[in-house]
Amino acid sequence: MPAAMTMPATVHEAEAIQEDLRTRLDPTGPGPRDPALVAGVDVAYAGDRLAAAVVVLGGPTLEVVEQVTVPGRVAFDYVPGLLAFRELPSLVEALERLTVTPDLIVCDGYGVAHPRRFGLACHLGVLTGLPTVGVAKTAFVGSHEEPGRERGSWSELRLDGDVVGRVLRTQDRIKPVFVSTGHAVDLETACHNVLALTPHHRLPETTRAADRLSRDALQAALKGVGFNSR
DNA sequence: GCGACAG
DNA sequence: ATCTTGTCGC
Numbered sequence: 001m002p003a004a005m006t007m008p009a010t011v012h013e014a015e016a017i018q019e020d021l022r023t024r025l026d027p028t029g030p031g032p033r034d035p036a037l038v039a040g041v042d043v044a045y046a047g048d049r050l051a052a053a054v055v056v057l058g059g060p061t062l063e064v065v066e067q068v069t070v071p072g073r074v075a076f077d078y079v080p081g082l083l084a085f086r087e088l089p090s091l092v093e094a095l096e097r098l099t100v101t102p103d104l105i106v107c108d109g110y111g112v113a114h115p116r117r118f119g120l121a122c123h124l125g126v127l128t129g130l131p132t133v134g135v136a137k138t139a140f141v142g143s144h145e146e147p148g149r150e151r152g153s154w155s156e157l158r159l160d161g162d163v164v165g166r167v168l169r170t171q172d173r174i175k176p177v178f179v180s181t182g183h184a185v186d187l188e189t190a191c192h193n194v195l196a197l198t199p200h201h202r203l204p205e206t207t208r209a210a211d212r213l214s215r216d217a218l219q220a221a222l223k224g225v226g227f228n229s230r
Numbered sequence: 231g232c233g234a235c236a237g
Numbered sequence: 238a239t240c241t242t243g244t245c246g247c
Contacts, residue, residue, distance in 0.1 A: 043237080045238050078238075080235040086238095087237075109236045119236070140236045178236085237238050 005089045005127065007075055014082050015116070022118045024126045031131040031185025034196065035103035037065060040206025041094070041124070042108050043087045044214035048074045051218035052090030055209040056102050062197070062205045069217035070094040080140075081115045084123035092127055102130060104185070104193060106206040110134040113142055113157055113165035113180035125183020132182030133190040134165075135204055139178065147176050152195060154179075166191055170198035177202065 008014035036059055043052045051071050058065040070093045076085040095105075111121035111134035121134030142159040144167045151172050157165035157180065165180030168191055181190050197204035 043238085045237090047239095050238095078237065080237095083236055114236085134236085136236050138236070 005092045007089065008085060011079055011082065014076070014079075014085050018082070018084075018116060018118050018123075021123060021126050022116070025112075025118065025122055026125075026184045027112055027181055028186055029131065029184035031133075031189045032103045033189060033192065034060070035131075035193065037100060037102045037104075038062075038193070038197065038206050039095075039098075039102035039105045040204065040208075040210035041091050041105060042207065042210035042214045043090060044211075044218040045074065046218055046222060049218065049222060050074055050090060051214050051221055052087070052094045053210045053214035053217055054091065054094040054098060055206060055213055056098065056100055057197075057206055057209065060196070062199075064209065066098060066100055067209075067213055068094045068097045069213060070097070071217065071221040083109055084120045087120060088123055088127070091124065095128060105130055105132045105182075106194070106197065106204050107132055107134045107182060108136070108207055108211070110136050110140055110178065111165070111180035111182035113140065113159065113178065115141055117164070119180070119182075121180065121182025131184040133185055133193065134178075134180045134182050135194055135207060136178040136180075137203070149173050151198075154191065163187070168194060170195065171200075171202050174202045 072090040107121040110119035125132035147155040154168040
């Protein structure tokens with residue numbers, strides 16, 4: 001169902017594609033309040049080898065419903081602001097192989113809190129047509145105040161006078177995460193869902209599960225396990 | 231011009 | 238992202 005990922009050959013070309021995709025973004029849609037199926041996505045690397053992973057968790061229990069991994073090669077070097085072109089080709093492929101359709105996708109990185117207001121989560125949302133949110137571990141763009149020290153506390157992340165996300169504390173006294181909307185969800189709903197996904201840890205269970213799976217899949221691919229070890 | 235810069 | 242041991246703490 002997702003549209004194919006277009007691979008640019010240059011940074012300038014990538015920015016042009018980004019600008020085009022941005023016209024299809026829905027930065028407001030309410031989005032799912034308590035999604036039945038939430039997907040986590042991540043990619044692990046080793047030189048030019050990589051492994052993308054998607055893990056779908058279900059309901060309030062956060063049980064694993066389905067998981068898919070896709071081995072591959074790096075096709076676009078990392079450039080701040082263009083992370084999507086490095087991670088998405090394999091991730092879109094993995095999402096296409098899912099037999100269930102997630103109600104929400106949680107990405108590792110930013111959504112509209114981006115230099116050109118179109119980060120990884122936005123790309124994935126527009127490409128799949130599904131609601132997406134970005135949850136990043138470190139600062140990238142924007143300025144903010146330190147949020148309160150209890151879980152649930154947050155402060156605005158602003159860029160050029162606009163609120164582009166929230167710095168959200170997911171655990172008491174623990175370093176907060178940076179939440180920004182990707183596609184078809186509003187910031188309030190995004191944060192509500194992130195809190196529902198962080199009952200015991202700083203990062204969403206979806207992110208933790210996808211991170212582990214991508215690393216395992218990468219190791220398996222490097223050892224030549226399975227059939228897709230090209 | 232110089233430094234910063236998701237993962 | 239990745240390179241990397243032990244160690245402090247729940």
